Amino acid sequence: MQVNEYKPLIVAFCCNWCSYAGADLAGNNRLSYPADVKIIRVPCSCRVNPMFILRAFQRGADGVIICGCHPGDCHYTSGNYYTRRRMAALFSMLDFLGIERERTRLEWVSAAEGAKFAATMNDFVETVTALGENKRLEDLRCKK
Amino acid sequence: MHNTEYLRDEIIRISGANPAKCMRCGKCSATCPAYDEMEYHPHQFVNMVECGDIEPLLNSESLYMCLSCFACIERCPRGVEPAKFVEAVRLTAIRQQGANRLTADNVPPIVDEDTPQQLLVSAFRKYTK
């Protein structure tokens, strides 16, 4: 019998205008998702530097998800299009290095999609939980 | 019911065209040189395929009245390609057993010395499986 149930650590980068508002809406509607998800607010998904993602993995995150406005709806007109290219390239590279591709995700969540936000987070947490601890991109010095 | 849907999907698959793109402008029928010969006109073809109403088309003489001139394809503003549906239904019809529209025996009575060879070849291609 397992005493300590494994809880993944998920870092979510949410753009201020759509996805962060979507997360707020999930809250307003009391749509629950696991507390393992911790949100960092960024002005636009295009603010997310690959360095931040690697940093999160280094410090012990088990999954990183980036959420932005739907393509075409970016508050800054084109930021999420750059995000899409950058993340496609970066995620593909991480996969190339043998790091589980399910640990990274990019999702478009609008300010009206509270339900989608909660569902996405539930699904992502479930996926990462199934994978278990991040071993391939960890820094043992940062482990508790 | 099942057969209706199956037929519809088959026609769409064979034709490679999408009837949902049609905006009912009727330019295909307006432009069709064989209009008067046809029981079902090009725009009806598109609509009937979309509705899965394939049986009447399969049994209609219209299939063989289409000249395959592709004027409807050329002029359709939405890229629906009505002639491809006609073609797909015709293929479905003649592929049924014993449904060849033209056999070698049919040829001598309808041919004369001015008939170009190419016509016969393309007729066979079009009306025979």
Place this chain on the structure above:
Amino acid sequence: MQRVGVFVCWCGSNIAGTVDVHAVAEALKNEPGVVFSTDYQYMCSQAGQDMIKAAVKEHNLTGIVVCSCSPRMHEATFRKTAAAAGLNPYMVEIANIREQCSWVHKDILTGTEKAIILGKAAVAKVNLNAPLTPGESPVTKRALVIGGGIAGIQTALDIADAGFEVDIVEKKPTIGGKMAQLDKTFPTLDCAACILTPKMVDVAQNEKIRIFSYSEVTDVKGFVGNFDVTIKKNARFVKEDICTGCGACVEKCPMKKIPNEFNLGMDNRTAIYIPFAQAVPKVATIDPNACNMLKKGKCGICAKVCTAGAIDYTQKDEYIEEKYGAIVVATGFNPISMDKFDEFAYSQSKDVITSLEFERLTNAAGPSAGKLLRPSDGKHPHTIVFVQCVGSRCEACAEKGKEYCSKICCMYTAKHAMLTRDKYPDTEVYVFYIDVRTPGKNFDEFYRRAVEEYGVKYIKGMVGKVTPEGDKLKVQASDLLSNKQLHIDADLVVLAAAIEPDKSARPLATMLTASMDTNDFFTEAHPKLRPVESPTAGVFLSGACQGPKDIPETVSQAGAAASKVIGLLAKDKLTGNPCVASSNELMCNGCSSCANVCPYGAITYADKEFRMPDRTTRIRRVAEVNPAVCQGCGACTVACPSGAMDLKGFANLQIMAEVDAICK
């Protein structure tokens, strides 16, 4: 290190119900930099805010963390509180422990644990916050309107009415645009000239408005409030200030066979010309491609007959540089070319015309003096076929037509059909339509009148083919409702050609760094909530350059754009968002990656001199961000390989500190 105060809000039971607020306040006391930590029922209340102000004074706080509801709710409130306490408002960070914690988690242990982590992240961030001051820039109190059609005219008049100076740049010799070419306007049928020309005169007489006709914008630099614009005034070879518009030169000019563009080539004009009687400015212009004097140096008749001495064959293009605070784009539309629609025989028969040509044919000032006569033989047409949606809603033939609905054609075709039946009851009028779209005040009633009172034959179906045969046009079409193919012998076929943005719009958009859609219509800053602004600050949209529009819509959008411009020009200074990008020039490579991704054109480059460690100097190209233009998205920060570019308020180190705090 900051001296941070942490304020945990209960939000009544909204937070305190699922989060142990005391435990959160206690736990955060141990975070680096935290010198004070407390909780309170309602932080956003006056009492709560007073508590924060008092704590700032008492504990000499330099940073504030409020653990409360979403920053989208009360960040502004707490920033004001901080400012009132004498702190920089940007020294406040919010940990969202309501929407993203207490409201989505049910268990008090998990909720508290997460709230503490979110609080730690906010503390870690605020430790790296720096006071930010929004940049200020002055506003040049003058607006530029590009395009002198009804959109540009209305915008200019409204801005001038508010007391600001406006310049209109129009590439044609006169303002007026497409509306000047129209005959009557739907649905009221008042004559276009009767309502437009007084406005044109108003523009000419308004002291606040300058008209640069026969001119174009060639360069735009600067940013909102401070645009530097170069306007090229094309040489018209007539001194504008001297010419009285008497028309003596036009009368005597021997070059009389130049296709008249105002009448769409359906009649001729002279080499020196005034486009139409009510032109503004009413000044002659010499067409350099047609004038013998300019081409061969022979003639000079106009100079001889001009009593005012306004003719100047040596006039050169002139470049004018002017400063503006706001720019309104009103570049309008054109009907698309019909050359590629062979099935309608437009290029084969003179009697197949576009709707705009039909307008000229029925206009009293048109080539046939308002009599509806066939262009080929001048005979009265008895059967007229109108074809709708020619090139509109055309998805398959992108090289021929446009995917969108041109919006205005249904109504003007109803107008044409009705007027024809009204004036010439002996004509048979057919309208072939796919759908009749008449949403608009009194629009559908108008269309129904055409059918019910005037007997216009509306037929659901498209025309497939038009074949000129003898003096007839054989029209082959389908009638979808009666499932028949029709063959009509028509005398005149009128094509409702799709409309497209003017060709000058694309290069202009590049100059303005204003975005466009794939159809070359300008994109609005928000499709619903900011429909008359471009995403580029200080650039506004008026009329059909933003999408197909009829006259009432154009005029209302023109007014809306004007009110936005007035709102901008009424300010003495513009205050920006201080959370903008900035580049560390010591690390900048000058590689242009950042400028490539900037949606606002906020980044420029300058060659700067740097002192090197070996005491030599070196000139390097480095990026400079204009804080007045930057909107703070951060796209550039990731594109920058050297990390020279960073975003204030969301700096690399701040976000990484948050990551570290969350992952600790």
Place this chain on the structure above:
Amino acid sequence: MQKITRDVLIDKASALLSDGTVSCVLGWKKGEFDYDVTPAVFTTHDELIKDFVFSDFCGANFSKYLVSKTKNIEGRILVFLKPCDTYSFNQLLTEHRFDREKVYAVGIPCEGMADISKVRAISGEGIASIDTSGDKMLVTTLYDDEPVEIAPCDFLAERCINCKSKKHVAFDELIGEDGDVIDSNRFDEVARLESLTPDERFAFWQNELSRCIRCNACRDACPACTCEKCVFDNPASGIENKSPANEFEEKLFHIIRAYHVAGRCTDCGECSRVCPQNIPLHLLNRKFIKDMNDFYGEYQAGAEVGMRAPLVDYTTEDLEPGEVFDRRDTDA
């Protein structure tokens, strides 16, 4: 064996020096051994005669040197560019990294350069001299009397076996004939790795990257890594890192480095050439190039000046990151 000789290049350089077209020459200088050739600046004919060499070991891509060497010089600098170097040359011009007016570029043909580790693997240690005979290489070691003969297919560097182009995309003057862009198999190894399981890929890279000693040779030789200050040397970047303390940092450095040059890397292969640990670093860059070609259409960095790299561009119809994997899975 190179078709073009040292003498031809010296004659060209001396002529351009004497007629004042250029004030100095960026060339290869012989080192202690025949194979350790280093880049150097020459200013006179005598210096050229004394030290200038041109051999199968002149692999160094000079484009990067122009960033520093064009500063503070009078007149122009002569640079010899092999076809692959010209791509880097253009890419650096695209990024405004040096002044084109300061450079006189002479394109020279290239028959492919040697990889000393391949040579050494055949000849053994203690190489005393290297000569050529026809297209073969004759290697004499301290321990053998007879020279070892090595064929080009055995000594050519990987990047030269999979040469992507013999065409010069930038030059002021060309010596010899220009070649063509080559349909190479350079992505085969990337494709092979992609076809492995994630576990196998992880093991592969774990093994390769764990050898990294963070000598920074890859970064220092890379013509795309010309940052005024590297993020890894900058305490304010948040990822300052001078030496890899553990597996994570080995990966971090190489992922970030590859990402930073993605879209700007011309695939010149300098990173792998200079790596003392023989880590196939070029595979990381090629992975990005291959992906971007697959996702956004063919793109060769440096093919023309002023091109916009895929990562600073977009279309509204781009693939989603998830679709990238779906597509690859269905292809496989």
